[in-house]
């Protein structure tokens with residue numbers, strides 16, 4: 001089935017990051033999905049950008065205000081790694097709104113995909129590693145505060161540890177954060193998730209998929225979460241410019257299929273965010289499209 005897709009025009013705003021940061025991946029991904037018949041324009045939804053009250057559920061209100069007013073101090077600007085301008089701010093606010101909407105639509109329909117998001121390094125009071133706001137942490141808090149879901153599983157398969165998400169949501173009852181990442185990738189100081197699996201550099205398809213298979217189906221059975229947020233970063237790919245794992249296209253495709261099928265079998269709704277991916281734009285966007293091919297191959301949720 002073709003999932004609900006979430007896209008906002010502000011996802012197109014140009015972000016001036018250093019290479020290999022890709023600023024226009026969302027729009028390029030949408031175009032590729034349309035070209036391949038993997039996006040139904042009738043099922044495309046536009047989110048409302050996040051307001052301060054949502055952001056304050058996961059972030060320090062003083063930090064939210066400093067970002068909005070463009071007066072973040074130099075150390076925190078350095079941690080961001082991108083120039084903090086209006087385009088970045090608007091895009092980040094739209095992406096947070098998109099992840100909240102993905103969560104809502106997943107609860108209604110089983111699967112929904114934000115074509116942005118995955119700002120998993122952003123902490124409560126600081127940006128980090130290209131991430132201004134932690135969209136998944138905000139979305140978990142918004143949906144729980146609204147009483148829409150009790151237990152949430154955050155499954156972070158980006159090659160970098162979801163340190164910000166783990167730090168923000170670590171003490172939340174009813175929230176379980178799992179990160180499967182490369183041990184030697186950023187961040188050098190890892191946070192403590194509910195479950196961390198740190199793979200050695202160079203780990204390939206077979207070992208990676210076995211690691212995922214070892215915990216995911218049994219965790220879903222045991223926890224019975226009402227919703228799963230999936231960070232489907234494609235930077236575990238062997239040709240990724242920053243990631244140090246060694247998955248092939250096929251390995252990434254099998255990873256995405258394994259996540260979606262396990263959740264569908266367990267009756268757990270899934271909201272996806274794009275996460276990271278670094279390298280030549282066409283190659284990276286094609287890797288992101290693998291998730292949508294896996295989704296299209298599934299029967300209705």
Ligand SMILES: [Zn+2]
Nearest residue numbers: 158160235276
């Ligand atoms: Zn990453």
